[in-house]
Amino acid sequence: MNEPVISVRNLSKMYHLGTINRRTLTDELHYGWLKLCGRDPVGHMGKLGEKPKDRNPEFWALRDVSFDVQQGEIVGIIGRNGAGKSTLLKILTRITEPTRGGAVINGRVGSLLEVGTGFHPELTGRENVFMNGTILGMKKREIAAKFDEIVSFAEIEQFIDTPVKRYSSGMYVRLAFAVAAHLEPEILLVDEVLAVGDTAFQKKCLGKMTDVANEGRTILFVSHNMGAISGLCPKSIVLKDGCLDFGPVSTDAAIEQYMQEAKQLLDCRLADRKDRQGEGKILITDFSITDKDGCKLESAICGKPLDFRFEYTAAEGAELTDITVSINITTSNGVFLTLLCNEIASSTFPHIPSRGILICHLDKLAFAPGLYMLNINIQRRGVIQDWIIGAASLMVEAGNFFGTGRIPPSTHKGVFFEQSWRVDKTE
């Protein structure tokens, strides 16, 4: 077999939890002084002067991860929040160094971890294309050669000589992605960037990634969107608590394994879940489904009204204005189906109490019978407060959606639409 393009060996990364390096020079001098005087600095200075190591437990974001990726393979990286996916990419892109172990990468690496890094608001689109391209590792003449292609991909021909601070956020993101998409690395590392831009643009991005894949280049793709992963990556690895749980195996097997674990996690109370991201000033503690009278339901019935209820508590001093709540519903295989979001459907909550229940009411549940997964996300002005993937499951049972008493065959999955039928005669 050929030498692998990416070869990861016993890669481990340790972080110190809690506040590191909040100590100031005066603390340090005080610490040194006490030590010089022969006194016990830790005892004398109390919590202020403790050595970070005494106070901060170690946290292994990655532990002994090893795998190989061959030339031309497209590998998905699947894992819950906090499983170490981002840390893995950060190390492979050399943003930070591992604590133990290492990796060998053969070929030029390009990354799409965050688009638009290094954009300078005062500079024009043209200047920023060059700036951003060289930051991503391109040469000036490579960019010049592709310049027109980049600009037309981003659809901003008219504004290319305008400072980017006057761009709309959509234009900004499009230009940034266009630059990143046109760098021609032998190995591409992608982290969830497809979440940017409008749907049409997202489609274009996915198309671009497929093109890159078809050219025989190697891609590592991190996403929570199992649909995108299974559509793009024949193989995947599953990370769990920083360890390689599974893989590289076929994506279907990996997703099945991952969803299996996700279902086990559902037995855990939301308040006790650790696999969450966000600032954590507002935390989801419980979830339930109720009917319109507030009675708890074990499963929902297709065609009936339904309330999703998320109990939350806010930390003291948390700002409780302008709250956006989103529920992302996927199939049991993690394929994205729909988004319920107060900001889109009506408006953000201008103010919420410090403890309460966020309720999303549906007049008529339109899912076909089956098992669905819910991801929940609470944001305040664009800052994620709490985000749990696979926060809850939703079991839907057959119901009289169409009011005719007839239900579609159980093999037909998906969503239902109200519909009317007629026939027109042609001449």
Place this chain on the structure above:
Amino acid sequence: MQKTIIRANTPWWIIDWRELWEYRDLIGIMTRRDLTSAYKQSVLGPLWFVLQPLMTTLVFTVVFGKIAKIGTDGLPPILFYMSGMLTWNFFAMTMNSVSSTLTSNIGLFGKVYFPRLSIPVVKILVNSATLALNFLMFLSFWSYYRFFTDATMPPAWHMLAILPILFYVGTLGMGMGLLLSSMTIKYRDIKFFLPFFSMLWMYASPIIYPASVVPERWRWVVLYNPMSWAVEATRKMLAGQGTFDMTQVLMGGVFVLVLLVFGLFAFNRVQRTFVDIV
């Protein structure tokens, strides 16, 4: 094929110069960005690069020369203060801008990898370009005094001595900046302390006064201050008198080189994982 080896605990003495060279296009573009974006949307634009030191010189000439009546060792006051500002600004701006490399670019460094040493290189290039403009202005004032007044000035070739002096000053600023930059990651205090430190250092260097007026018991401050060697050397060059002590020149050169190497290693050690702790 490009081969990247990622390993834990890369030794601090290994600096990948070849990779830095690979990113020369980025360094060039960033340097241009810094120079052009600094004064965008200002009426006078790049003129500010020379106006700022010119105005400082005028203020110094009036305040210290005319009001406080501090002597200038027989040099025309404008040239005296301007030469001081020329070396000092180059040093202080290099030190300050390099020292904030890691803290002020964390957003960039945390998202994409490129040799972190590119930023200090960009800063020294930007400051050298500013210096070149300032030097042109200085040269025009000097020519005026040399050729159109009866001030006694040495022949023009003496001015060539400015090159090694500025090289020395740049190395000193870079070394200090790199050292401070790697320390700021651990101790944020330095960021607040630095403006004061830099001001103190300026007053401890013979910028606004000649070294000859320093009383005997404060002499050591000037004597052991690596910046004062540079400023004094500039003044000697302008006056065309005084001697250079070879041992002192050698000591100064060795000192800044050691400082630079030390700064480079410290920076290299910190840059590997600093994104984890900021």
